[in-house]
Amino acid sequence: MxxxxxxxxxxxxxxxxxxxxxxxxxxxxxxxxxxxxxxxxxxxxxxxxxxxxxxxxxxxxxxxxxxxxxxxxxxxxxxxxxxxxxxxxxxxxxxxxxxxxxxxxxxxxxxxxxxxxxxxxxxxTWFLPAIQQAKQWVDEGRIGRVRHIKADFGYPIPFSNSGREYDIRLAGGCLLDMGIYPIAIAQYFLGREPDELSVHSHLAPNGVEDDVVIVADYGRDAIATLATSFRCKLQNWAYIIGEEGYIAIPDFWRADRCSLYQLDECIDSFSDGRKGLxxxxxxxxxxxxxxxxxxxxxVVTPEVSMAFQRVMERVKSQFSQR
The missing domain is CATH 3.40.50.720 (NAD(P)-binding Rossmann-like Domain)
Structure with missing residues (x-):
């Protein structure tokens, strides 16, 4: 075959x-x-x-x-x-x-x-060459020790009881639909689940979350600020920020390029030249x-998939507390 x-x-x-x-x-x-x-x-x-x-x-x-x-x-x-x-x-x-x-x-x-x-x-996202290149830069120590990750993914989707995105029966809500991407990018670059989470959420009229902001403390002086939304378009970039520089990844969830910075100077960049999406x-x-x-x-092992689920369950457990 x-x-x-x-x-x-x-x-x-x-x-x-x-x-x-x-x-x-x-x-x-x-x-x-x-x-x-x-x-x-x-x-x-x-x-x-x-x-x-x-x-x-x-x-x-x-x-x-x-x-x-x-x-x-x-x-x-x-x-x-x-x-x-x-x-x-x-x-x-x-x-x-x-x-x-x-x-x-x-x-x-x-x-x-x-x-x-x-x-x-x-x-x-984990299979994209731009994401893998960014990880290689991190592993090579080109931005120093990672201290912050910033990532968000959101697009405005008007509320509708009949829409898949808001349908409780179809596991609707922005966390599973879009929020998994910021969670996954933090997991990819830090390689572990957060020690602590602080979550702010907004619920649609039917109780489905339509906006979520997460502050995730990974210990070892690393923190991630992550967001997802059906209420508005977010920037949809990821920033991997180290002690000596940072990596910017536009539209990280479908990334076709990334750039490496020291302070305000771009010192390296990558584009995959893809034919498809x-x-x-x-x-x-x-x-x-x-x-x-x-x-x-x-690349995406069973342990990784389980980590995604555990983190999302921890996030969801705080929806009713805000």
């Missing part, structure tokens, strides 16, 4: 982004799509020249021509669909967040281990893992 044959579960916005970037991954091909609505699946397949389309998801998971599935459905479906795919013997790349609780994370990672089937959370790096890396017979990613 020279290429991993992928099937997509879901035909929404993120599935389109994944499908568009598949063409730039030399070790992967898209062969099937499944959606709740058969017409939507058929139209998706037509748009991307996909051979097979399915009404529903089970038939895709049982399809012998599919080696791996990308789960691109709302958050609350991730756990059950990941379990179904693993039980069907399909490698799984599940869009972030992998699941919606630490309990679910334990369940799916244990099943992956027991079945010997590959599973990884789709934290695509950036999903191709995740697709290529995960496909390489599957072709090599790996059972988990070395």
């Amino acid at each position: 020279n290429k991993v044959r992928w099937g997509i579960i879901g035909a929404g916005r993120i599935a389109h982004s994944f499908a568009r970037d598949m063409q730039y991954a030399e070790n992967a091909e898209l062969v099937a799509v499944g959606a709740r609505n058969g017409d939507s699946a058929a139209e998706f397949a037509r748009q991307y020249a996909i051979e097979k389309s399915f009404t529903g998801y089970q038939a895709l998971m049982l399809c012998e021509d599919v080696d791996a599935v990308y789960i691109a459905t709302p958050h609350n479906f991730h756990c059950a669909q990941t379990i179904d795919a693993l039980n069907a013997g399909k490698a799984v790349l599940c869009e972030k967040p992998l699941v919606i609780s630490a309990v679910e994370c334990t369940e799916v990672t244990a099943l992956s281990r027991d079945k010997g089937v590959y599973l990884v959370e789709g934290m695509w 950036g999903f191709e790096y995740e697709i290529s890396a995960v496909s390489a893992d599957i072709l090599a017979g790996k059972k988990q990613s070395d």
Whole structure:
């Protein structure tokens, strides 16, 4: 097998982004799509020249021509669909967040281990060359010891009881939808969970959080200020700040470049020159893992996914206290 044959579960916005970037991954091909609505699946397949389309998801998971599935459905479906795919013997790349609780994370990672089937959370940011370059600069000591991380991610999404982002039944709220990215970038550069958290949140009329600010104390004199919002567009940059300089990463969640500063002078920069939106790096890396017979990613490990869930649960536990 020279290429991993992928099937997509879901035909929404993120599935389109994944499908568009598949063409730039030399070790992967898209062969099937499944959606709740058969017409939507058929139209998706037509748009991307996909051979097979399915009404529903089970038939895709049982399809012998599919080696791996990308789960691109709302958050609350991730756990059950990941379990179904693993039980069907399909490698799984599940869009972030992998699941919606630490309990679910334990369940799916244990099943992956027991079945010997590959599973990884789709934290695509961690696979981006610009993010990895920034980490290399940090590891080389080019900004000295990291003291601060600043990161935020927010876009205005008007409140609607019928919108996915605000739907309690679909695990709505800005924390799982966007806030996981600032949490993940702090985890990536500091390599550990915060010792203490202070959270300020604002709730939409139905009680779903639509604005969250986190001050995370990581000990060892490192602190992170993180934010996410449905109420307004935030800057959406990340700053990794050390004793001797800092790294600026525009639109860090989909970063295509980064710059290294000493005081006010830019002394180094990087741009990836990508062809697609950036999903191709995740697709290529995960496909390489599957072709090599790996059972988990070395980039986004099960322990990393569990750390995301633990931190988000700690954040959510403070929503009612403010």
